[in-house]
Amino acid sequence: MGAFLAIVRRDLAIAGRIGGAGGLPLVFFLMLVTLIPFAIGPDLNLLSRIGPAILWLAAVLATLIGLDRLFQADEEDGSLDIILAGELPLELGVVAKGIAHWLATGLPLALFAPLFGLLLALTPEAMLAVAATLLVGTPALTFIGMVGAALTARLRRGGLILSILVMPLMVPSLIFGVSAAQAALGGTVPFLSPFLILCAISLFAIVVGAVAAAAALRAEG
Amino acid sequence: MSRDFSPAYAGTSLELTATGLACRRSGRLLFSGLGFSLRGGRALVVTGANGAGKSSLLTILRGRLKPAAGTVTLKGAGERTLSETINFVGHREGLKGMLTARENLAFAEKMLGGEGQSPVAALEKLDVAHLVDLPVAYLSAGQRRRVALARLFVAFRPIWLLDEPTSALDAASAALLTRLMREHLARGGMIVAATHQPLGLDGEDVLAIEPPAQTGSHPDSDEDDGEAW
Numbered sequence: 246m247g248a249f250l251a252i253v254r255r256d257l258a259i260a261g262r263i264g265g266a267g268g269l270p271l272v273f274f275l276m277l278v279t280l281i282p283f284a285i286g287p288d289l290n291l292l293s294r295i296g297p298a299i300l301w302l303a304a305v306l307a308t309l310i311g312l313d314r315l316f317q318a319d320e321e322d323g324s325l326d327i328i329l330a331g332e333l334p335l336e337l338g339v340v341a342k343g344i345a346h347w348l349a350t351g352l353p354l355a356l357f358a359p360l361f362g363l364l365l366a367l368t369p370e371a372m373l374a375v376a377a378t379l380l381v382g383t384p385a386l387t388f389i390g391m392v393g394a395a396l397t398a399r400l401r402r403g404g405l406i407l408s409i410l411v412m413p414l415m416v417p418s419l420i421f422g423v424s425a426a427q428a429a430l431g432g433t434v435p436f437l438s439p440f441l442i443l444c445a446i447s448l449f450a451i452v453v454g455a456v457a458a459a460a461a462l463r464a465e466g
Numbered sequence: 467m468s469r470d471f472s473p474a475y476a477g478t479s480l481e482l483t484a485t486g487l488a489c490r491r492s493g494r495l496l497f498s499g500l501g502f503s504l505r506g507g508r509a510l511v512v513t514g515a516n517g518a519g520k521s522s523l524l525t526i527l528r529g530r531l532k533p534a535a536g537t538v539t540l541k542g543a544g545e546r547t548l549s550e551t552i553n554f555v556g557h558r559e560g561l562k563g564m565l566t567a568r569e570n571l572a573f574a575e576k577m578l579g580g581e582g583q584s585p586v587a588a589l590e591k592l593d594v595a596h597l598v599d600l601p602v603a604y605l606s607a608g609q610r611r612r613v614a615l616a617r618l619f620v621a622f623r624p625i626w627l628l629d630e631p632t633s634a635l636d637a638a639s640a641a642l643l644t645r646l647m648r649e650h651l652a653r654g655g656m657i658v659a660a661t662h663q664p665l666g667l668d669g670e671d672v673l674a675i676e677p678p679a680q681t682g683s684h685p686d687s688d689e690d691d692g693e694a695w
Contacts, residue, residue, distance in 0.1 A: 251576035255565070262564045323558030324573075327617075330528065330549055331577035 248333040256345030270307040296365035297426035316398035351383030374429030388454030395458035487536035509657040514675030520660035556629035559614035563603030578621035588619035
């Protein structure tokens with residue numbers, strides 16, 4: 246447990262200290278959300294209708310930023326060797342890294358989503374719904390992306406391959422996240438059904454992502 | 467020279483044996499038929515030309531690379547596996563530039579398992595205790611190397627695996643490292659070091675890696691490599 250927390254704490258310290266990299270996803274998220282109303286024009290009804298989808302798209306793209314450095318940085322400076330040489334099972338070490346990444350990326354996105362929803366003319370219910378879906382849905386994005394990050398840890402410019410590998414796997418979270426947020430605004434589907442599926446996807450992604458990422462890191466020294 | 471037995475390996479008689487090791491990287495045979503046997507209290511110096519496979523041998527020993535042939539066995543370590551008895555310091559030093567020396571060593575201590583000294587005490591051994599609260603990115607290459615070497619003391623592990631330990635070190639620090647290595651051996655520890663410079667430990671074993679005869683290493687002879695580079 247000490248080693249698990251040590252990884253989480255170290256990664257959070259690095260995210261907080263390195264110049265701007267910790268806040269980059271949030272700033273990217275804000276930029277996308279700010280620019281889209283300018284591109285679409287002052288049609289508030291249209292904006293509030295597509296608002297949840299825009300927030301979710303922005304969250305997916307913001308998560309992808311910096312994901313390529315998740316294991317690559319550790320591989321390059323040799324800290325991955327220390328994690329591998331430790332007594333902590335690599336699957337748990339990988340989960341610790343995923344949790345730290347989520348705390349630094351996904352959680353701030355979910356917390357700031359209601360605020361950014363103001364820019365998209367979202368109603369208060371829609372803001373809460375989007376925040377709730379992002380809160381339970383972003384772990385799926387992080388842990389699915391983690392598998393791609395582990396596979397490309399040893400590639401110099403792995404970001405492109407990472408995005409291509411991981412993007413299709415993030416589609417289910419996107420669909421259910423947006424449809425749960427839309428359902429909260431009214432419609433025939435109750436809010437809970439897509440929301441619970443989204444929770445299930447996240448739980449599934451944490452387990453499968455941990456095992457797959459650990460296997461990818463172990464594969465070739 | 468201190469004679470106190472550390473609790474981590476008092477009373478153990480470790481024996482590390484490698485037989486018939488072969489290593490193939492990117493389809494090229496680096497070495498084959500390599501073997502050695504090492505007991506606690508002894509050091510093995512691995513020599514060879516650049517690219518001969520010294521680092522690859524160390525990578526095999528710490529279990530990050532499967533040898534193309536041969537086995538590595540460890541006796542006398544109880545329930546601990548080979549990779550759990552090894553403390554490795556290599557070219558990539560495992561230090562995060564934006565964290566301080568103390569934070570880096572505390573992380574290594576947590577990961578590698580306790581029973582070691584505090585980060586400050588370990589840095590004192592390497593004579594760099596004054597750097598404890600500086601971010602590692604601000605340190606010179608030699609200072610970084612000494613902070614990395616301090617990892618050998620925050621986690622007591624009986625086998626030290628060192629890749630070019632004296633590179634970037636000045637003469638005084640290299641002599642200090644030699645003294646620390648002698649102490650480690652006197653306590654029953656084991657050292658495997660890949661190096662070009664003589665380490666000045668008296669009576670170390672030397673394993674010279676020779677390139678295999680060129681006829682046997684034609685790349686077409688084996689297509690089994692799945693490596694990314």
